[in-house]
Amino acid sequence: MARILIEGGYIVPMDVRDHVIEDGVVAIIDDRIHYVGERSNFDASAFKADKTIPAEDRAVLPGLINTHIHLIGAYLKGVTEDTPGRAGSGLFNRALPILAECRDPDDVYWGSLAHAAEMATTGTTTLVNTWHKEVNVAPAVRDIGIRASLSEMLVEIGLGGLSADTTERPWRTDRLERAMDNAVQLHETWHGAADGRITTRVSPGGPGYTSLEGMARSRELADKLGVGMNVHIAEVPGETEFALKLYGERPMQIGVESGVLAPDTIAIHCVFMDDHDVELLAESGATMSHTSYHVAKRGYFPPMEKVYPKGINMSLGSDWCSNDLWQYMKFAILVPRTITGNVEMLSGWDALEMATMGGARGLGMADEIGSLEAGKKADIILVDISRPSFRPIRADNFCSNLVYNATGADVSDVYVDGNPIVQDRDVMTIDRAEMNREVQHRAEAIWARAEKNFQRINP
Numbered sequence: 466m467a468r469i470l471i472e473g474g475y476i477v478p479m480d481v482r483d484h485v486i487e488d489g490v491v492a493i494i495d496d497r498i499h500y501v502g503e504r505s506n507f508d509a510s511a512f513k514a515d516k517t518i519p520a521e522d523r524a525v526l527p528g529l530i531n532t533h534i535h536l537i538g539a540y541l542k543g544v545t546e547d548t549p550g551r552a553g554s555g556l557f558n559r560a561l562p563i564l565a566e567c568r569d570p571d572d573v574y575w576g577s578l579a580h581a582a583e584m585a586t587t588g589t590t591t592l593v594n595t596w597h598k599e600v601n602v603a604p605a606v607r608d609i610g611i612r613a614s615l616s617e618m619l620v621e622i623g624l625g626g627l628s629a630d631t632t633e634r635p636w637r638t639d640r641l642e643r644a645m646d647n648a649v650q651l652h653e654t655w656h657g658a659a660d661g662r663i664t665t666r667v668s669p670g671g672p673g674y675t676s677l678e679g680m681a682r683s684r685e686l687a688d689k690l691g692v693g694m695n696v697h698i699a700e701v702p703g704e705t706e707f708a709l710k711l712y713g714e715r716p717m718q719i720g721v722e723s724g725v726l727a728p729d730t731i732a733i734h735c736v737f738m739d740d741h742d743v744e745l746l747a748e749s750g751a752t753m754s755h756t757s758y759h760v761a762k763r764g765y766f767p768p769m770e771k772v773y774p775k776g777i778n779m780s781l782g783s784d785w786c787s788n789d790l791w792q793y794m795k796f797a798i799l800v801p802r803t804i805t806g807n808v809e810m811l812s813g814w815d816a817l818e819m820a821t822m823g824g825a826r827g828l829g830m831a832d833e834i835g836s837l838e839a840g841k842k843a844d845i846i847l848v849d850i851s852r853p854s855f856r857p858i859r860a861d862n863f864c865s866n867l868v869y870n871a872t873g874a875d876v877s878d879v880y881v882d883g884n885p886i887v888q889d890r891d892v893m894t895i896d897r898a899e900m901n902r903e904v905q906h907r908a909e910a911i912w913a914r915a916e917k918n919f920q921r922i923n924p
């Protein structure tokens with residue numbers, strides 16, 4: 466049995482609003498938290514730690530939970546953010562065609578490893594991934610040692626043929642059967658693997674990518690497998706027009722009618738919502754994966770001033786190519802403030818809650834992860850608060866100090882299941898130099914194959 470004691474420092478358990486323990490301890494036995502509280506109340510000599518981690522200059526928090534990522538998006542880093550053309554052109558004219566050039570299973574492995582390493586080193590301990598051929602993603606998240614929920618994306622169109630200029634969809638209904646088979650295979654092979662760190666979900670692409678029937682069949686599959694769902698919904702410009710044209714209904718209505726939107730579902734993006742859509746989302750009980758920093762790059766943002774008051778369970782997701790959740794927390798607070806002038810909508814603690822317990826609830830894992838409490842999984846991060854950015858420190862305002870000043874680069878150590886996967890800011894579980902070499906080499910080949918998409922300019 467491994468007994469670890471994290472001693473000293475500011476503990477932010479995320480159990481009760483604004484709760485901060487000064488000079489606290491977190492005791493771990495194997496993969497579980499044994500004790501969280503003040504150092505003065507803890508008998509360290511009786512605990513007999515195998516290893517003591519001094520944390521006087523650290524904030525100690527539950528690991529962050531990213532409820533939406535495509536790890537394959539590593540190959541999009543920096544290449545889709547400043548795409549010419551209208552909002553959405555970065556996705557349709559560059560991202561999707563580039564990813565269509567990831568042909569080798571090793572492209573998926575190394576890209577996933579690079580992105581998962583970025584996530585781990587910036588404090589994420591649980592990620593929710595969806596894309597194609599997820600069996601190639603699973604070994605990467607296993608090797609990093611991060612906790613992951615994986616899902617095959619169930620789409621019925623050729624993604625590479627989409628355009629920002631039209632609401633037409635290049636239907637390829639044969640893809641659904643294959644993707645559903647892959648989803649079952651993924652579940653049978655990887656659900657519960659890596660000491661239980663890897664689980665699976667079912668992910669219809671959403672109303673922009675999957676037919677109403679395909680959405681309903683996805684729900685049937687999720688119920689049959691006994692897992693939750695993720696769905697892209699109200700995501701991009703043109704999706705609403707497309708749905709209205711084909712079904713006479715808006716995306717949220719389709720989400721409800723197909724049975725996809727439910728309390729076990731993570732609804733991703735939720736940008737293009739009118740008042741009724743927000744009502745539907747709230748009534749469904751689904752969790753929203755708010756991709757704040759990502760959608761801001763695309764030039765649009767969800768109507769958060771309508772969403773927050775509804776009591777929808779909120780989490781944060783990064784989608785593609787910037788995975789530092791500390792940026793997403795800032796954008797979640799600051800963009801709606803800038804738009805509305807209302808500075809009381811969301812606090813630093815609220816943003817941290819979205820990044821931790823909100824994600825845990827969305828995954829149906831609130832009893833296991835998302836806060837530092839005895840009995841929960843030892844998914845813990847340490848943030849280096851010795852730096853001038855955080856000084857001086859006032860305990861009563863500690864969460865605000867953290868959220869407005871920390872970046873992922875301040876995360877020094879990360880534990881998943883009590884295992885140190887990041888120490889002194891470096892990932893311990895893989896050869897980082899080899900990963901950098903491999904992903905660079907593969908990226909250059911992929912970008913060369915997709916060369917014409919770098920020249921394409923959306924009128």
Ligand SMILES: [Zn+2]
Nearest residue numbers: 535697733784
């Ligand atoms: Zn996505």
